[in-house]
Structure formats: structure tokens, C-alpha cells
Amino acid sequence: MVTGGRYGFMRDVEEALLDKIFDTIKGKFGEIRGIEVGVMGAGTTRGIYQRGKEIGCPVQLVGIDFEQYRPNPTPDPDYEFIAQDSMDAFRNIKGKGYNFLFVDGCHCVNHSMCDFLNYSPFIVVGGYALFHDTALPKDGVEQGQWPQNHSYAGTPDSVLGVREGLKKLGLLQGYRSDWQLVEEIPSSDGLMGMCLFQKLKDL
Numbered sequence: 001m002v003t004g005g006r007y008g009f010m011r012d013v014e015e016a017l018l019d020k021i022f023d024t025i026k027g028k029f030g031e032i033r034g035i036e037v038g039v040m041g042a043g044t045t046r047g048i049y050q051r052g053k054e055i056g057c058p059v060q061l062v063g064i065d066f067e068q069y070r071p072n073p074t075p076d077p078d079y080e081f082i083a084q085d086s087m088d089a090f091r092n093i094k095g096k097g098y099n100f101l102f103v104d105g106c107h108c109v110n111h112s113m114c115d116f117l118n119y120s121p122f123i124v125v126g127g128y129a130l131f132h133d134t135a136l137p138k139d140g141v142e143q144g145q146w147p148q149n150h151s152y153a154g155t156p157d158s159v160l161g162v163r164e165g166l167k168k169l170g171l172l173q174g175y176r177s178d179w180q181l182v183e184e185i186p187s188s189d190g191l192m193g194m195c196l197f198q199k200l201k202d203l
């Protein structure tokens, strides 16, 4: 069930995974340095800053979305927002040492794959990439039935294909030597669901 709770539009079980990731990141890196593709109402963004305060862990985030989704007021004085299609915004990422990537922008197969390819190089070894809406098709509900206005070049619209993208990238099957699947939160309704990957090495 979607709560629109502590981290935006995700279920309680998904929020619990984010809590766990940030505890781990605090222990390993001492700070959360994240890139979030798809900010919308900044529920996830503000949730991460809030969680950082709760567990005593500094947070620095970069968010990518279109200008109308620039969080106002800014979640933090150091928060950075890049108002561009995610296919292009990666060129404007300045910092280094990011340890968390949240892929929750356009959920079409092309954007979800390119978001991983373009942003995962910014993540340090040992860091994490979390994809939202990785649900398995079940009971006749396919991911592909959900429309995605992916906003890249305007038209045509596409459909939800995050899971298909994860397979095409070889991430889901464990074919890659640079990233490995750590945990999946399944979902039975074609939407929601999460896959968490950890970076093992730079390519």
C-alpha cells in the first residue's frame, strides 16, 4: 500500500529498506552522499535529510528533474538540483564520492537503463543503487501496461519497463562483475517494488 509517508510514494516495507541502507551507509562511509533521479514532490529527498538528522549522519543530495519540480523551499542549503532531462543532467554532476543512487525518474525501459549507465559511474565502490517500481508482472498485470511520459524529445510516450531494463543490463540475472543484487522487495501489482544493488568495482 502506498503511504506517501516518510520517503514519498513508497510502501512501509520499502521505507524500512531505505532506513536500513542509510544505517549501513552511515557505518561504512560516515555520510550519505546521494543522487536522486526523479524528485517530484521531494518526498524522498526530504525524507533522506530527515533520516540523516535522526541517525546523526550528514546528508548531501543532488536531485534531477524538470524545473517545475525544483523543491521549494530547498531541503538543505547544500542541496543541488539539476533541472534537466536525466539523459543530459549527468554531465552537470560536479561532486565525487557519491554512495547512493536512487533511480526513480522516467520508468520507461530506455530511461531506466540510461539512468543506471549514466549515473552509476559516480558511485564509489561499496556504494548502492536503488531502483523503484521493479515489480514482477503478476495476475495478468504487466509493467508494460502503465504509460510513461518520459519527456525525452517529447513524444512518443512509452510504458513502464524498469524490470525489463534491469534484465537488459544483466543486473537482475547477476551477469555483471561490477554490480550485484543485494535485495529485492517484490510487489504483486505491477507497480512499486525495489531492487537494491551494490557496486563491487569500477569498470
Ligand SMILES: C[S@@+](CC[C@H](N)C(=O)[O-])C[C@H]1O[C@@H](n2cnc3c(N)ncnc32)[C@H](O)[C@@H]1O
Pocket: 007, 008, 009, 010, 037, 038, 039, 040, 041, 042, 043, 044, 045, 064, 065, 066, 069, 084, 085, 086, 087, 104, 105, 106, 107, 111, 149, 150, 151, 152
Ligand atoms: C515517481 S516520480 C519521483 C517520486 C519521488 N522519488 C518521491 O517519491 O517523492 C518520477 C519523477 O521523474 C521525473 N521524470 C520523468 N521523466 C524524467 C526525465 N526524462 N528526466 C528527469 N526526470 C524525469 C518526473 O518529472 C517525476 O517528477
Ligand SMILES: [Zn+2]
Pocket: 106, 107, 108, 109, 110, 111, 112, 148, 149, 150, 151, 152, 158
Ligand atoms: Zn522514458
